Structures are given as structure tokens and as C-alpha cells.
Amino acid sequence: MRPALQRLAAGGLLGAMLLGGGSIAWLAGVRASAPPPPLLALSVEVRDREGRLLRPFALPDGRWRLPAQTRDIDRRFRDMLIAYEDRRFYAHGGVDPLALLRAAGQMLRHGRIVSGGSTLTMQVARLLEPREGSGFAAKLGAKLAEIRRAIQLEARLSKDEILALYLTLAPYGGNIEGVRAASLAWFGKEPRRLSLAEAALLVALPQAPESRRPDRFPQRAARAREKVLTRLGEAGLFGPAEVEYALRAPAPGGRLDLPKLAPHAAEEARRQQPALQRHDLAIDGSAQARLEELAMERVRELGTGVSLALVMVDNASGEVLARVSGADPLDATRAGAVDLTRAIRSPGSTLKPFIYGLAFEDGIAHPETLIEDRPARFGAYRPRNFDRDYQGTVSVRQALQLSLNVPAVVLLQAVGPQRLASRLGQSGFALKLPPGEVPGLAVGLGGVGMSLDALAGLYAGIANGGRAQALRERLDGAASGPDGARELMSPVAAAYLAQSLAGTPAPRNERAGRIAFKTGTSFGYRDAWAVGFDGRRTIAVWVGRPDGQPVPGMIGREAAAPILFEAFARLVTRPAPFAPAPREAIEAKNAQLPPPLRFFGRASGQGGAEGGPKIAFPPDGANLERDGDEPMVLKVSGGTGALTVFVDGVPASQPAGAATLFWRPAGAGFVRLTVMDAAGSSDSVTLRIRGAADEEGAAQKGRLSGR
Numbered sequence: 256m257r258p259a260l261q262r263l264a265a266g267g268l269l270g271a272m273l274l275g276g277g278s279i280a281w282l283a284g285v286r287a288s289a290p291p292p293p294l295l296a297l298s299v300e301v302r303d304r305e306g307r308l309l310r311p312f313a314l315p316d317g318r319w320r321l322p323a324q325t326r327d328i329d330r331r332f333r334d335m336l337i338a339y340e341d342r343r344f345y346a347h348g349g350v351d352p353l354a355l356l357r358a359a360g361q362m363l364r365h366g367r368i369v370s371g372g373s374t375l376t377m378q379v380a381r382l383l384e385p386r387e388g389s390g391f392a393a394k395l396g397a398k399l400a401e402i403r404r405a406i407q408l409e410a411r412l413s414k415d416e417i418l419a420l421y422l423t424l425a426p427y428g429g430n431i432e433g434v435r436a437a438s439l440a441w442f443g444k445e446p447r448r449l450s451l452a453e454a455a456l457l458v459a460l461p462q463a464p465e466s467r468r469p470d471r472f473p474q475r476a477a478r479a480r481e482k483v484l485t486r487l488g489e490a491g492l493f494g495p496a497e498v499e500y501a502l503r504a505p506a507p508g509g510r511l512d513l514p515k516l517a518p519h520a521a522e523e524a525r526r527q528q529p530a531l532q533r534h535d536l537a538i539d540g541s542a543q544a545r546l547e548e549l550a551m552e553r554v555r556e557l558g559t560g561v562s563l564a565l566v567m568v569d570n571a572s573g574e575v576l577a578r579v580s581g582a583d584p585l586d587a588t589r590a591g592a593v594d595l596t597r598a599i600r601s602p603g604s605t606l607k608p609f610i611y612g613l614a615f616e617d618g619i620a621h622p623e624t625l626i627e628d629r630p631a632r633f634g635a636y637r638p639r640n641f642d643r644d645y646q647g648t649v650s651v652r653q654a655l656q657l658s659l660n661v662p663a664v665v666l667l668q669a670v671g672p673q674r675l676a677s678r679l680g681q682s683g684f685a686l687k688l689p690p691g692e693v694p695g696l697a698v699g700l701g702g703v704g705m706s707l708d709a710l711a712g713l714y715a716g717i718a719n720g721g722r723a724q725a726l727r728e729r730l731d732g733a734a735s736g737p738d739g740a741r742e743l744m745s746p747v748a749a750a751y752l753a754q755s756l757a758g759t760p761a762p763r764n765e766r767a768g769r770i771a772f773k774t775g776t777s778f779g780y781r782d783a784w785a786v787g788f789d790g791r792r793t794i795a796v797w798v799g800r801p802d803g804q805p806v807p808g809m810i811g812r813e814a815a816a817p818i819l820f821e822a823f824a825r826l827v828t829r830p831a832p833f834a835p836a837p838r839e840a841i842e843a844k845n846a847q848l849p850p851p852l853r854f855f856g857r858a859s860g861q862g863g864a865e866g867g868p869k870i871a872f873p874p875d876g877a878n879l880e881r882d883g884d885e886p887m888v889l890k891v892s893g894g895t896g897a898l899t900v901f902v903d904g905v906p907a908s909q910p911a912g913a914a915t916l917f918w919r920p921a922g923a924g925f926v927r928l929t930v931m932d933a934a935g936s937s938d939s940v941t942l943r944i945r946g947a948a949d950e951e952g953a954a955q956k957g958r959l960s961g962r
Contacts, residue, residue, distance in 0.1 A: 291411070297321065298314055298318075299525060301517070301534045303539060303543070304574075305540065308439075308514050309516040309538060310515050310517065311514070312525065319433075319436040320424070322433075323422035329449040332458070334492065335483070335492065339458050345414055348409050350406065373401065374405060375417065380404035380408060381397075383404070383420075383424070427440070428464040428470075428471075440513065441507045450501070451493065452501040456506065463475075469507045473507075484501055516538075519584065519596075520580070524536060534731070537727055542576055546822055550565060550581075551583065561799065561800055562586075562798075563582055563797060564581055564797045565579040565596075565707075565794060565795065566711040567793070567822075567826075568715045568795075569715070570790070570791060571724070573723075573726050573727050574726075599706055601704065602710060603776045604658045605786055608756065609713065609744070610663055612721075612748040614651075614670055615748035615751045616748040617929050617939060619901070622751050623845040624845070625648055625651075625853065626651050626654055627647070628645050628649055630661070638700060640659055649662070651666075655756070655759075660700055666855075669937065672695055672696055675699070676694040678744070682716060682723040683725045684705075686703045686704065687704030687705065688704070701777050707784075707795050707797045711726075712724070712726050716741075717771075719740070721744040724740050753788075755771075756773055757833070759771070762813070762816040762817045770819075772788070776809070779805045780806050780809045781803055781805050783797070783798040783811040783814040784796065789823070789832075796819045850933045851899045851937075856936060856937075867894060867932060867936025868893050868898060868930045870928065870940050872888065887919065888916075888917060889915070889930075890916075891914050891916065891930050894932035894934075894936065895932045901928070901930075925941060925943050
């Protein structure tokens with residue numbers, strides 16, 4: 256080679272080395288100056304217990320932008336996107352020189368831009384930092400900025416993280432950003448499983464999101480989808496038969512609403528923790544959707560201004576599995592904006608089971624105990640049955656199943672209205688009374704306030720063996736009340752109630768025995784209730800006018816109970832069985848019961864009545880000092896025949912005729928003593944036992960001996 260040519264070659268090689276070295280140094284500087292990963296403004300999501308979207312909230316500017324992770328997106332769609340937009344995505348470092356050369360050659364050959372040559376990483380850079388300008392210099396500057404930002408993204412993020420940014424930010428027309436919002440808006444589903452036609456459309460839309468919107472330009476959208484299918488079919492990504500089938504699939508003709516399940520629960524979750532981007536509720540989205548559909552169907556039959564609400568609770572955990580706060584949140588005529596599941600209303604007869612539960616717990620009644628349903632007066636208060644009729648002598652089980660008022664008030668007088676209110680409050684679901692009011696006998700018939708969700712929590716406590724759980728709205732937070740189960744009633748009492756309520760006559764055309772349930776109607780036909788449970792779940796239903804106006808003729812058995820049974824039918828094929836009764840439960844007919852349990856209150860239906868037993872000492876509410884292990888005195892006057900003493904509802908001896916008895920408390924704390932005679936009349940006192948060395952706690956069974 257001649258010296259001149261040698262010098263020229265050496266100079267060219269040196270120039271190339273300098274250019275390459277400069278490029279490497281430039282790339283190293285760009286990578287070193289890469290900013291931290293971008294923080295995106297994302298739509299707030301409220302999800303159900305399985306991670307399914309219940310409701311998203313738009314960004315302040317109205318855009319829908321849902322986060323997307325590659326693992327949650329249909330794999331075929333991802334493959335199609337990369338094959339169509341950036342087939343060397345996993346090989347390049349943010350910029351594909353071959354694609355840029357191809358785009359430049361096409362522009363020179365055709366005199367216009369045919370393809371941009373941008374990689375997916377460069378598109379992400381453009382979406383993160385859009386630049387305005389229409390001139391050649393502005394476009395060239397924007398392209399160079401994209402290249403620089405793409406190299407920085409590749410230095411900071413993995414390929415999957417970059418792809419996730421694209422899937423979150425890509426425009427799909429109007430205010431829709433990201434493949435998840437697009438799939439929900441155009442197909443009504445998450446993009447986990449997409450058909451070939453659906454995937455092709457989602458690949459095509461971001462290239463021209465406004466001119467290809469399916470709701471405005473369906474023909475352009477179809478042509479763009481066809482272009483994607485044809486090119487990728489020719490590339491061998493799928494066969495001709497699949498392409499042909501996908502081409503025949505109809506394109507979406509309109510935009511769908513994004514999910515709006517459990518609107519009030521979603522709003523409440525966001526209000527409580529506004530800083531969270533994702534809220535995980537205990538709600539079961541499938542059950543929520545079915546119950547909302549049921550509410551929409553049934554509300555049309557209820558009349559103008561009447562609405563309904565439903566709550567479903569898991570018995571064991573207290574988790575709120577569904578909350579239908581009104582038939583239609585957008586219906587102003589039915590106060591759709593009000594969360595009716597939390598509204599305080601009169602519960603009617605739905606509190607009666609808890610009266611019976613305390614009577615069972617105290618040992619003063621059994622489901623087979625006979626009780627009188629006859630006119631009775633309690634001072635100035637004279638309760639009457641709903642139908643103004645009386646049944647005479649019935650079993651306690653029948654009195655509960657028929658929702659008779661007089662037996663319920665008789666038992667409430669025996670157990671005490673204040674004690675009923677205290678027990679419900681201690682379980683986490685307090686009754687709502689007007690300021691300054693104290694619980695009276697009218698509490699048992701609905702003369703008090705209670706919300707639908709609290710009522711569901713109480714009945715779930717019956718189904719849970721007498722242990723009430725605080726309602727739990729979220730999977731990512733604490734319960735709405737005190738943590739842990741609270742004692743509502745004894746396991747035996749809960750079992751008696753479940754058995755009794757399971758025998759309540761079912762509504763017309765429904766099969767009895769599938770669930771245990773109770774209905775209620777408030778005074779003046781303002782509220783109709785039905786609450787039922789199986790071995791796993793409790794559902795509570797309320798029907799009425801949100802403004803509190805009466806609805807003549809509306810009663811729980813006819814308005815709410817059919818909805819309750821339909822709710823169970825839509826959710827389960829076969830209700831879950833109840834837990835077996837504890838071994839301590841007495842399974843016997845009336846004639847086989849201990850004599851004191853065969854008939855309640857023959858004289859007047861209340862403890863301590865004339866002719867019945869009366870605890871003379873200790874007086875009710877007394878504080879007694881315990882002296883070591885010495886027995887304590889119990890003096891009883893009156894009564895018919897042998898006396899039986901119950902300590903905290905548990906028989907403490909065989910029937911005896913002694914008037915002075917001695918018992919030994921098991922420890923310090925509160926204890927309830929009840930004395931019942933052979934005629935069924937009884938008297939009770941609640942005591943507090945104090946001892947210097949004893950820990951405070953509920954006293955257990957006492958030891959009794961006659962003298």
C-alpha cells in the first residue's frame with residue numbers, strides 16, 4: 256500500500272476509535288446521570304379479598320391510570336406488543352440503531368415518516384416527559400431527549416419494570432391510560448386473559464389513540480386491529496386460522512363503565528386512609544355483585560321512595576363479605592348517597608332472640624319450657640302481639656318462632672333490660688338510646704336504635720357459638736371495634752337459639768330449615784327487617800324509606816324475609832351446617848325437663864312475684880367479701896315445692912326444700928344467682944364477690960349444699 260493510503264487508513268481508524276471512545280464515554284455519562292425511577296400518579300384502587308377490583312377512582316385531572324405488572328397481563332398480548340413495536344426489546348440498551356436506520360431510510364425513500372424507529376423504552380421516555388414542538392429542529396431535539404432518557408431508564412430499571420411503565424402509561428383514547436384501564440373500558444374485564452382480537456386491538460390503539468377510538472371511529476379501530484393481526488400472522492406468531500377467526504370477531508362498539516361495586520364501602524375506605532393508593536377490603540366481589548343485582552331487581556317492586564340494604568358477615572371472623580348500602584347509589588329519590596347499612600333505625604322484634612339467649616344462659620328457661628301468652632300489664636306498659644291475638648300456653652321455642660310479644664317482655668323483665676343492653680354493648684354492638692334514657696321493657700320490642708351492620712354482627716355472634724367478633728372491613732387494617740371475640744351469650748344458649756330460629760316458618764314458597772332467621776317490623780311500619788345465618792355466614796336485610804316515613808302494610812316477614820332467602824339462594828347451593836350443640840345442652844321434651852324448667856312464671860311471669868321464690872339475702876347488686884373458702888349464705892323465702900339454684904345459668908344442685916343454702920364461689924368477680932321453684936317462678940340477683948387474694952374475673956360455678 257502506498258504511504259498516502261496508509262496514512263489515510265490510519266487516520267480513519269484513529270477517527271473511528273476516537274468516535275467510538277467518545278460515544279462510550281457519552282453513554283457512561285448518560286447512565287451515571289440517570290435520575291431515580293419515576294413516581295407515577297396512579298388511580299386509587301379498592302379491591303376485594305381476592306385482589307379483584309371493586310372500584311377505581313380517577314386522578315384529579317379525570318384520567319384513569321391503573322398500575323400494571325407484567326405478571327398480571329395476558330402473555331400473548333405481551334408477546335404481540337413486543338413483536339409489533341420493538342422485537343429486539345430484550346437485546347438493546349434503550350435504543351435500537353437498526354430500527355433508527357430503517358426509519359431514516361424509509362423517510363428518505365418516501366419523503367415522509369413511515370415508522371418512528373422508537374423502542375418501547377423510548378416511548379416510555381416520551382410518555383414520562385412529553386415535549387411540544389412541530390418544527391424539524393423541535394422534533395429532532397425531542398428525539399435526542401428521548402434517546403438520552405431511554406438510556407437512563409435502561410440503566411436504572413429492569414426490562415420488566417420498563418415494560419410495566421409502558422403498560423401503565425400508554426394512551427388508549429380519551430382519559431384512558433394503561434392497558435388495565437383500557438381492557439376494562441373496552442372489554443369489561445382485566446387483561447389477564449384476552450382473545451387474539453382483543454389483544455390485537457390493544458396493541459394497535461396507542462399508536463393513534465384518538466383517531467382509532469372504538470367508540471368514535473369503529474372502522475378505523477377495526478382496520479388497525481387487522482393490520483396488527485396480518486403482520487404478526489405473516490411473522491408466524493400464530494396460524495392463518497387464528498387470524499381469520501380473530502378478524503371476524505366484532506370490535507367493541509362503545510365504552511364501558513369501570514367497576515363501581517360497593518360504592519359506599521369504597522368511599523369510606525378512601526376517606527379513612529386517603530394516603531393509600533390501594534385498599535384491600537374483606538368484601539367478596541362476586542357475592543357483592545350478586546347482592547347488588549338482587550337489590551336492583553327487588554327495589555322496583557317496593558314502591559316510590561322505598562329502598563333496601565344488605566350486609567353479609569363471616570360468622571367466625573366478623574369480616575364484612577358484602578355491603579349493599581342502598582339499591583342504587585345514583586337514585587336521589589331513594590337517598591342513594593346515604594349508607595343505609597350504618598343508619599340507626601328501630602330494629603323491631605329482631606332483638607328478641609337476645610332476650611331468650613340470656614334466659615337460656617341464666618337457666619330460667621329452655622326451648623321446651625312452657626310459657627303463657629296472655630294479656631299482661633307491666634305497670635303502665637301493656638304489650639300486645641302484632642296480630643292483637645294471643646296463643647295461650649306455648650313453648651318458649653314457639654314463642655320465639657312466632658315472635659310473640661308478651662312472652663318476650665316477660666322474659667326481659669326476668670333477665671333485666673339494663674343487663675340486656677349491657678351485654679350487647681360489651682359484645683361490641685351497643686344499643687342507641689336518646690340522651691338520658693335508660694333501657695326499659697320496650698327495648699325488647701324495638702324501642703331503641705340499631706344499625707343493620709351491628710345487627711348482622713350480633714346474629715353472627717349467635718352462629719359463632721355465642722362469641723361476637725368486631726366487624727372487620729379491611730384485610731389491611733384493624734377491625735371497626737375492639738379486637739378479639741367478645742362474649743355475647745353462653746355456647747349452650749347460642750345453640751338453643753340457632754335450633755329454635757332454624758324452625759321459624761319460612762316465607763311463602765320458601766323451604767323451612769335451610770337457615771336460622773328472625774324478622775322484625777318497627778312501630779308504624781317504618782322498617783322491615785330479616786336477619787338469617789347458616790354455619791358460615793350471616794345476612795341482614797333492611798327495607799324501608801330512608802326518610803323514615805311509614806310504608807303502610809310493610810312488615811319484615813313479607814318485605815324483607817323473601818329477599819333474605821333469595822340472597823342465600825343466589826350465593827350458596829346448600830347452606831353450611833350449624834356447629835353441633837355443646838355437650839351441656841339439654842336435649843329433652845318438656846315432660847323430661849327438670850321440674851323448674853317445665854313452666855315459666857305460672858303466677859305472673861316474673862321472678863320474685865307473689866307466691867314465687869324470693870331471694871331475701873343477699874340483695875341484688877350487693878358487694879360481698881369472701882372469707883377464704885368459707886361457704887356463703889343464700890336465704891330464700893316463698894316458692895312452691897322444691898327449689899333449684901342456678902349459678903351463672905348452670906344448675907348448682909338437685910331441687911331441695913331448704914330455705915337457707917350455702918355456696919362457695921370459685922373466685923372473685925360478678926356472679927348471677929337464680930332460684931326457681933317447682934312451678935317455674937324465679938328470682939335472680941347479681942352479686943360482686945371480693946377477696947383480698949383473688950384476681951378480678953367472672954365467678955364460675957358455685958358449690959351448693961342444703962342445711
